Amino acid sequence: MNLLRVENLTVDFQLTEGRVPAVRGVSFEISSGKILGCVGESGSGKSVTAQTIMGLTQAENVSISGEISFMDAPIVFSDKKAIRRLRGHEIAMIFQDPLSSLHPYYSVGSQIAESYLAHHKGSSKREAMQEALKAMIQVGIPEAESRLKDYPHQFSGGMRQRIMIAMALVNKPKLLIADEPTTALDVTVQAQILDLLTKLQKETGMAILLITHDFGVVREVCDDVIVMYAGRVVESGSADQIFANPSHPYTRGLLSSLVSGEDQERLTPIPGSPPVLSELSEGCSFAPRCSWAGLEGMPCFNREPELQIVEGRAASACFMDSDLREIFFVEEK
Amino acid sequence: MFGLLAAVSVITFLLFNALPSDPAALTCGKSCTPEVIEKNRERLGYDKPIIEQYGDFVSGIFVGRTYGSGTSEFECGAPCLGYSFSKGEEVTELIVRALPVTIQLAVGGFVLWIILGVGVGIISALRKGKWQDRLGLSFVLIGTSLPTFFTGLILIFTFVFWIPILPVPRYVEFGTDPLYWFLGMLLPWVTLALIFSAIYARLTRDGILEVMGEDYVRTARAKGLPEGKVVRKHILRSALTPLVTIAGIDLAGLLGGAVVTEAVFSLPGLGRLTFSAISSSDLPVLAATVLLAAAFIIFANTVVDLIYAVLDPRVGVQ
Numbered sequence: 133m134n135l136l137r138v139e140n141l142t143v144d145f146q147l148t149e150g151r152v153p154a155v156r157g158v159s160f161e162i163s164s165g166k167i168l169g170c171v172g173e174s175g176s177g178k179s180v181t182a183q184t185i186m187g188l189t190q191a192e193n194v195s196i197s198g199e200i201s202f203m204d205a206p207i208v209f210s211d212k213k214a215i216r217r218l219r220g221h222e223i224a225m226i227f228q229d230p231l232s233s234l235h236p237y238y239s240v241g242s243q244i245a246e247s248y249l250a251h252h253k254g255s256s257k258r259e260a261m262q263e264a265l266k267a268m269i270q271v272g273i274p275e276a277e278s279r280l281k282d283y284p285h286q287f288s289g290g291m292r293q294r295i296m297i298a299m300a301l302v303n304k305p306k307l308l309i310a311d312e313p314t315t316a317l318d319v320t321v322q323a324q325i326l327d328l329l330t331k332l333q334k335e336t337g338m339a340i341l342l343i344t345h346d347f348g349v350v351r352e353v354c355d356d357v358i359v360m361y362a363g364r365v366v367e368s369g370s371a372d373q374i375f376a377n378p379s380h381p382y383t384r385g386l387l388s389s390l391v392s393g394e395d396q397e398r399l400t401p402i403p404g405s406p407p408v409l410s411e412l413s414e415g416c417s418f419a420p421r422c423s424w425a426g427l428e429g430m431p432c433f434n435r436e437p438e439l440q441i442v443e444g445r446a447a448s449a450c451f452m453d454s455d456l457r458e459i460f461f462v463e464e465k
Numbered sequence: 466m467f468g469l470l471a472a473v474s475v476i477t478f479l480l481f482n483a484l485p486s487d488p489a490a491l492t493c494g495k496s497c498t499p500e501v502i503e504k505n506r507e508r509l510g511y512d513k514p515i516i517e518q519y520g521d522f523v524s525g526i527f528v529g530r531t532y533g534s535g536t537s538e539f540e541c542g543a544p545c546l547g548y549s550f551s552k553g554e555e556v557t558e559l560i561v562r563a564l565p566v567t568i569q570l571a572v573g574g575f576v577l578w579i580i581l582g583v584g585v586g587i588i589s590a591l592r593k594g595k596w597q598d599r600l601g602l603s604f605v606l607i608g609t610s611l612p613t614f615f616t617g618l619i620l621i622f623t624f625v626f627w628i629p630i631l632p633v634p635r636y637v638e639f640g641t642d643p644l645y646w647f648l649g650m651l652l653p654w655v656t657l658a659l660i661f662s663a664i665y666a667r668l669t670r671d672g673i674l675e676v677m678g679e680d681y682v683r684t685a686r687a688k689g690l691p692e693g694k695v696v697r698k699h700i701l702r703s704a705l706t707p708l709v710t711i712a713g714i715d716l717a718g719l720l721g722g723a724v725v726t727e728a729v730f731s732l733p734g735l736g737r738l739t740f741s742a743i744s745s746s747d748l749p750v751l752a753a754t755v756l757l758a759a760a761f762i763i764f765a766n767t768v769v770d771l772i773y774a775v776l777d778p779r780v781g782v783q
Contacts, residue, residue, distance in 0.1 A: 183683075186687055188683060188686060188687060212692075216689045216690075216691065217689065218689070219686070219687055219688065219689035220687060220688035220689035220690075221689055224687070225687045227680060227683070227684065227687075229680060232679065232680040232681065233680040233681055233683070233684045234681055234684065235681040235684070235685070235699055235702075235703070236681070236703075236777070236778070236779055237702055237703060237706070237776070237777060237778060239778075246688065246690070246698075247688040247689075250688055250689045250690050250691075251689060283778040283779070285778075285779050296684075299684075299688070
């Protein structure tokens with residue numbers, strides 16, 4: 133069953149320097165119980181997409197179009213009450229920096245309890261604290277009971293992210309959106325948090341939308357992947373498929389700039405840098421960095437490629453013929 | 466805290482006693498003859514070495530002191546802050562009379578400016594860019610640009626003479642006539658509150674806008690909290706805490722004497738006492754009021770630090 137469906141989502145920011153199209157026609161689906169990885173560089177629109185699902189990007193200078201539906205019911209952004217019932221209850225979110233994401237003046241227990249109380253109106257504070265304690269034990273905080281009244285600054289980075297996860301899980305959401313949950317953490321702690329997330333996912337059966345810029349993270353935990361570039365999905369498919377056989381040159385580039393244990397080869401960076409969103413020209417936004425774009429007969433600089441099925445469930449937004457693609461990839465290697 | 470206070474007392478004492486003007490010569494005004502000056506010098510102890518004078522001053526505060534000797538001897542009970550020749554009274558008595566007036570003025574103004582300033586600041590921040598915000602910002606601009614003596618005089622002119630709904634400003638004790646007291650204090654409070662509330666409105670507005678961008682506010686929204694609760698519990702709590710520090714010290718500063726406001730409204734408070742001491746070179750009174758004002762600030766600093774440690778758990782109490 134499709135838990136979350138995003139269709140043709142567009143998010144524009146109206147800033148003083150002009151219109152910034154942060155998300156341009158993004159579509160994807162998450163099935164219940166699955167982990168979907170959303171990969172892309174900074175500014176590719178992945179966080180904006182996630183926050184829009186939560187209704188957190190709403191402001192006067194933001195225009196949103198497209199459709200988001202949760203459990204087959206469309207999310208209506210103007211219905212503030214409905215959004216609030218969804219937030220933190222059916223869909224929970226954790227963020228990149230757990231220290232700044234926790235309120236410095238309240239104890240962690242009370243912050244988790246607050247999340248519970250927001251969606252369990254009849255409950256007492258005591259019950260909520262009990263739930264907070266359970267959640268803290270669930271995410272593996274040692275001596276949770278004695279730490280309930282501690283403040284965020286008294287925890288380490290990894291423990292703080294566990295607190296954030298506990299806060300998200302206290303209401304047993306069906307979908308957890310994790311926006312770069314390991315980026316601000318030490319490498320060793322990153323692995324622990326990822327392990328915890330997959331463990332909890334198996335225990336609770338929730339779905340996870342994991343936003344990251346790290347393909348290594350995706351390889352470790354995700355079932356499916358979407359790759360975003362300049363506000364668009366450029367490739368999507370199952371994680372296995374994409375790792376085995378990436379079809380978009382950008383995905384290819386990301387993968388070859390990944391450090392792998394055995395491979396002692398030099399890393400191949402993608403030349404150039406991501407486009408400035410307010411100054412996008414016609415054509416494929418990846419074209420200026422793509423070695424194929426200059427090839428004869430390629431319309432890359434004239435129009436933008438649509439996402440097209442390549443093979444099975446895998447789809448890619450590239451004009452290159454899929455047979456030729458293989459030849460080029462082999463040549464480049 | 467006490468070390469700081471002692472240091473301040475040394476500095477004020479030295480400042481006023483090391484001045485080139487002769488303190489004894491200032492005690493008798495027009496009737497001065499060299500003999501009188503010498504007599505007064507001896508009576509007030511100005512003939513002693515400066516360290517001994519300071520010792521007398523400090524011990525006077527704690528145990529009282531005796532001026533002069535023989536027939537001219539008189540007692541100044543603890544806490545003795547000195548003797549004012551131009552007023553012919555003990556400094557302590559002058560201060561005890563003036564301080565309650567200043568406290569009434571400062572505390573009343575404080576309450577008014579906190580309510581007004583924080584209120585305007587909150588509305589401005591939550592309606593950023595809307596007409597409420599523009600109105601709030603105009604208030605800030607006007608409030609901060611008008612000097613106290615000007616607003617004070619304008620208010621008196623408007624509400625006492627032009628639209629006579631308030632009595633002529635004159636200090637009446639609360640016990641004597643509560644209504645007159647209230648009406649009389651109203652304009653001084655408003656005058657004082659206007660400039661401060663403008664500053665506080667700005668601080669509050671900026672504080673809220675800054676906190677609104679914090680990640681933990683986004684977290685609070687992501688939890689599904691109603692917007693009102695996000696504002697009250699998560700935004701205001703963080704935005705207003707730093708104001709406690711500023712408010713405490715501002716209040717203490719005013720307790721040392723609101724010189725201009727007291728002068729405009731003829732309130733017999735510490736500010737006016739200080740002002741008249743300056744114009745009549747009444748050194749003992751000046752030294753005492755300066756010391757008292759410094760003591761208020763030092764005390765407020767300590768109290769504010771303690772309160773802050775309670776409000777912000779990141780600041781531990783040692």
